[in-house]
Amino acid sequence: MKRLLQIIFIALLALIALAAIVLVFPAYHKNRNLSQQSMETKQRLIESQQEYMKARQKLSNLNNKSDEVERIAREKFNLCKESETVYKFKSAALSTGK
Numbered sequence: 061m062k063r064l065l066q067i068i069f070i071a072l073l074a075l076i077a078l079a080a081i082v083l084v085f086p087a088y089h090k091n092r093n094l095s096q097q098s099m100e101t102k103q104r105l106i107e108s109q110q111e112y113m114k115a116r117q118k119l120s121n122l123n124n125k126s127d128e129v130e131r132i133a134r135e136k137f138n139l140c141k142e143s144e145t146v147y148k149f150k151s152a153a154l155s156t157g158k
Contacts, residue, residue, distance in 0.1 A: 121128040133139040140146050 122132075138146070
């Protein structure tokens with residue numbers, strides 16, 4: 061009789077341990093996924109903050125430095141001062157037809 065009670069007790073403990081594993085594993089897995097998503101979101105936030113700071117610096121330069129405005133006007137809009145002459149060169153690849 062005592063031996064039977066020991067077997068039942070061990071089986072009950074094994075069943076409880078198995079139930080605990082079955083119940084805890086999904087929560088553990090979900091927690092790992094959420095932690096991974098949190099890390100990825102934090103990384104994207106850091107990248108966005110860096111882009112924001114670069115854009116703020118560009119805006120500050122445009123507002124405070126006339127040289128920066130002149131450089132952009134020359135590069136993007138092909139503008140020049142009245143007394144300047146602008147020369148445009150074709151690249152070698154375009155002139156040879158390649």
